[in-house]
Amino acid sequence: MDTNPHIPRAAIIRDRIQEAPTVFTLRLEPEGDTSVPFRFTPGQFNMVGVMGLGEVPLSIVSDPSDLDFFDHTVRIVGRVTGAMARMGPGDRVSIRGPFGNGWPMDATRGRDIVLVSGGLGCAPLVSVVNYVVRRREDFGALTVLHGVKNPRDLFWKERFSRLNGIGGTRVFLTSDTGGSGWEGAVGPVTNLIENISVTKKTTAKICGPEPMMIATVGKLLDQGLAEEDLWVSLERNMQCAAGFCGHCQLGEMFVCRSGPVFRYSEIKNRLGIRGL
Amino acid sequence: MTEESRGFLERERFRELFDRLLVRGYQTIAPVVRDGTIVYAEVSGPEDLPRGLRDLQTPGSYRLEAEESGRFFAWANGPQALKPLLFAPREILWETRRESDGALSFSSSSPSPRPLAVIGIRACDLSALALSDRHFGKGPFPDPGYALRRRDLFLVAVDCSHLADTCFCVSTGDGPEAQSGFDLALGELDSGFLVRSGSEKGRELLRELSLPPPESSMEEALKIQGDRARSSQTRRLPSRNLQNALASRPDHPHWNNLAARCLSCGNCTSVCPTCFCFSEREEPALDGCSSLHLREWDSCFTAGHSYIHPAPLRGETRFRYRQWLTHKLDYWHDQYGRSGCVGCGRCISWCPVGIDFTEDLPLLLGEADGH
Ligand SMILES: Cc1cc2nc3c(=O)[nH]c(=O)nc-3n(C[C@H](O)[C@H](O)[C@H](O)COP(=O)(O)OP(=O)(O)OC[C@H]3O[C@@H](n4cnc5c(N)ncnc54)[C@H](O)[C@@H]3O)c2cc1C
Ligand code: SF4
Ligand code: SF4
Numbered sequence: 315m316d317t318n319p320h321i322p323r324a325a326i327i328r329d330r331i332q333e334a335p336t337v338f339t340l341r342l343e344p345e346g347d348t349s350v351p352f353r354f355t356p357g358q359f360n361m362v363g364v365m366g367l368g369e370v371p372l373s374i375v376s377d378p379s380d381l382d383f384f385d386h387t388v389r390i391v392g393r394v395t396g397a398m399a400r401m402g403p404g405d406r407v408s409i410r411g412p413f414g415n416g417w418p419m420d421a422t423r424g425r426d427i428v429l430v431s432g433g434l435g436c437a438p439l440v441s442v443v444n445y446v447v448r449r450r451e452d453f454g455a456l457t458v459l460h461g462v463k464n465p466r467d468l469f470w471k472e473r474f475s476r477l478n479g480i481g482g483t484r485v486f487l488t489s490d491t492g493g494s495g496w497e498g499a500v501g502p503v504t505n506l507i508e509n510i511s512v513t514k515k516t517t518a519k520i521c522g523p524e525p526m527m528i529a530t531v532g533k534l535l536d537q538g539l540a541e542e543d544l545w546v547s548l549e550r551n552m553q554c555a556a557g558f559c560g561h562c563q564l565g566e567m568f569v570c571r572s573g574p575v576f577r578y579s580e581i582k583n584r585l586g587i588r589g590l
Numbered sequence: 591m592t593e594e595s596r597g598f599l600e601r602e603r604f605r606e607l608f609d610r611l612l613v614r615g616y617q618t619i620a621p622v623v624r625d626g627t628i629v630y631a632e633v634s635g636p637e638d639l640p641r642g643l644r645d646l647q648t649p650g651s652y653r654l655e656a657e658e659s660g661r662f663f664a665w666a667n668g669p670q671a672l673k674p675l676l677f678a679p680r681e682i683l684w685e686t687r688r689e690s691d692g693a694l695s696f697s698s699s700s701p702s703p704r705p706l707a708v709i710g711i712r713a714c715d716l717s718a719l720a721l722s723d724r725h726f727g728k729g730p731f732p733d734p735g736y737a738l739r740r741r742d743l744f745l746v747a748v749d750c751s752h753l754a755d756t757c758f759c760v761s762t763g764d765g766p767e768a769q770s771g772f773d774l775a776l777g778e779l780d781s782g783f784l785v786r787s788g789s790e791k792g793r794e795l796l797r798e799l800s801l802p803p804p805e806s807s808m809e810e811a812l813k814i815q816g817d818r819a820r821s822s823q824t825r826r827l828p829s830r831n832l833q834n835a836l837a838s839r840p841d842h843p844h845w846n847n848l849a850a851r852c853l854s855c856g857n858c859t860s861v862c863p864t865c866f867c868f869s870e871r872e873e874p875a876l877d878g879c880s881s882l883h884l885r886e887w888d889s890c891f892t893a894g895h896s897y898i899h900p901a902p903l904r905g906e907t908r909f910r911y912r913q914w915l916t917h918k919l920d921y922w923h924d925q926y927g928r929s930g931c932v933g934c935g936r937c938i939s940w941c942p943v944g945i946d947f948t949e950d951l952p953l954l955l956g957e958a959d960g961h
Contacts, residue, residue: 320683345694553885556731560888590903
């Protein structure tokens with residue numbers, strides 16, 4: 315963390331894209347003192363604030379090499395995200411961040427990347443898809459396994475189908491419910507794991523509801539993936555995002571500081587315990 | 591470590607300590623009686639202190655009664671620790687303004703506290719202070735409000751001679767005598783105070799007081815008093831180090847017994863000198879042109895503490911009590927190198943239903959039976 319976490323700065327909305335009925339992307343440009351450039355790695359997040367309402371943690375989904383702007387893809391769930399949904403180009407939000415550690419992009423360079431996301435939790439992985447696609451030759455095969463509850467929850471449909479098959483990238487989609495016009499599989503995202511073959515070069519990055527991540531981890535371990543090659547991104551309530559407010563604690567960890575991305579072997583004792 | 595100086599301050603000269611602090615520009619905070627409890631407030635001299643009083647504390651109860659010795663500190667800690675003086679219960683973090691063109695600007699709201707001298711700090715609270723320093727002082731951007739208030743503190747500690755029934759500082763290694771982290775420490779006898787310095791600032795002030803050296807009989811009397819206090823303490827933790835002892839028992843059935851009693855009221859977290867959780871929220875001005883961003887103490891016993899859409903992660907009291915105790919006695923070791931409990935006993939006295947975890951711990955650590 316290089317920027318002062320105790321005071322926000324302003325960012326202006328340059329663009330707003332409706333991704334799905336309840337999902338939208340904001341393209342933001344930092345304002346004010348731009349002498350401190352906004353640098354981040356995929357998997358890091360900002361506290362994004364709406365004046366008078368509050369701040370929420372949101373992953374940064376754009377590419378770190380785009381220095382003039384950054385993107386947040388947001389699902390409308392409540393008070394703050396609902397207000398953000400009504401904002402558009404020219405409106406301002408507040409920004410603190412970036413926070414957290416991010417995905418191990420450098421450490422996994424050259425490896426085959428498997429991304430598994432489920433439920434509403436794909437935002438932190440969107441940044442990895444962007445990152446790998448932009449640096450295709452730096453990585454081995456890219457496999458995206460993405461599950462949604464209902465077909466209408468799926469966004470990036472065209473993007474996914476464009477990616478599929480290009481440069482060793484494969485995308486598998488599934489929906490819990492299925493429905494007319496749905497071309498992907500039907501069932502939980504863990505069913506998609508049979509589509510991959512684990513090698514010594516495989517690294518998996520997982521994001522989604524905890525039970526889904528645990529089930530996914532179980533299947534990948536069964537396929538021979540080492541615990542050290544599994545990474546998960548966690549979600550907790552966060553107020554300060556700088557390790558002071560106490561809300562994001564999971565066992566001994568402050569998820570905002572030592573996470574939100576964890577190597578599975580570091581965190582496995584704290585996963586799957588109700589109410590922890 | 592600065593060299594320790596010592597002196598004897600007669601009871602009649604106690605006021606001189608207050609006067610010296612005033613001359614040095616300190617606002618002096620000391621124990622006073624408010625609404626039947628002893629709390630910290632601004633004082634002008636020894637006459638404001640709770641002299642001739644003693645406290646009776648048991649699980650779920652706290653009461654003051656008259657005491658004969660005429661001592662100033664014949665009582666153990668009340669509900670309030672140093673915590674609210676440094677980690678403000680409510681604090682404005684910044685103010686956002688929206689200009690007519692829609693631009694946002696932010697101004698941080700740093701407190702400009704007067705240097706504070708606090709008289710009467712007990713050993714457990716000095717340990718708690720050292721722990722809060724580790725928490726709020728960590729990283730490249732320490733908590734600004736805490737750091738500002740912390741900077742100009744002058745701490746006058748008092749060794750505990752009259753322990754409450756709820757204290758267990760001996761078993762946590764934090765009391766009853768002040769060990770470090772003070773500028774001056776007082777050991778009280780009927781005739782006055784044995785004063786010792788713990789910092790350069792303290793040494794200077796002691797020099798200004800130009801006290802006679804203590805007689806060896808006084809040193810002896812204080813030692814006996816301390817030993818007596820120590821051996822009178824019956825409550826204890828089963829071990830100073832419960833690292834992984836609670837985290838490894840998340841499903842122990844005794845958590846349910848605790849949850850059946852606990853009201854999830856959060857009193858324990860308010861009085862605990864090391865609990866640090868807070869929430870942030872906005873307080874918009876009615877004209878819509880500005881908004882305050884503030885923080886307030888929060889507690890792991892509230893539903894909002896662990897809320898992530900669509901429900902709290904710790905929806906049941908069982909999970910909240912378990913989080914509180916496991917964090918305090920277990921995870922603190924990983925986070926800050928020791929237990930987060932300093933044995934002050936406040937959470938026992940101020941729990942409305944009288945939960946006393948020193949009694950529950952042996953059950954939680956025992957083999958799970960009664961499934
Ligand atoms: C590290 C991290 C990254 C995230 N990245 C994204 C992202 O890229 N896109 C996205 O749409 N969502 C993301 N989320 C979830 C997002 O923060 C919540 O959906 C959001 O806080 C809900 O706010 P609300 O006020 O609209 O909802 P309400 O239901 O009204 O919630 C009230 C308050 O509870 C807290 N809260 C509720 N849900 C969550 C949650 N899931 N996580 C943390 N705090 C919560 C917030 O303080 C919120 O203001 C992320 C969460 C974390 C922890
Ligand atoms: S847990 Fe209880 S006894 Fe321990 S420091 Fe906190 S209030 Fe005091
Ligand atoms: S332990 Fe006691 S003080 Fe703490 S939340 Fe439960 S009832 Fe309240």
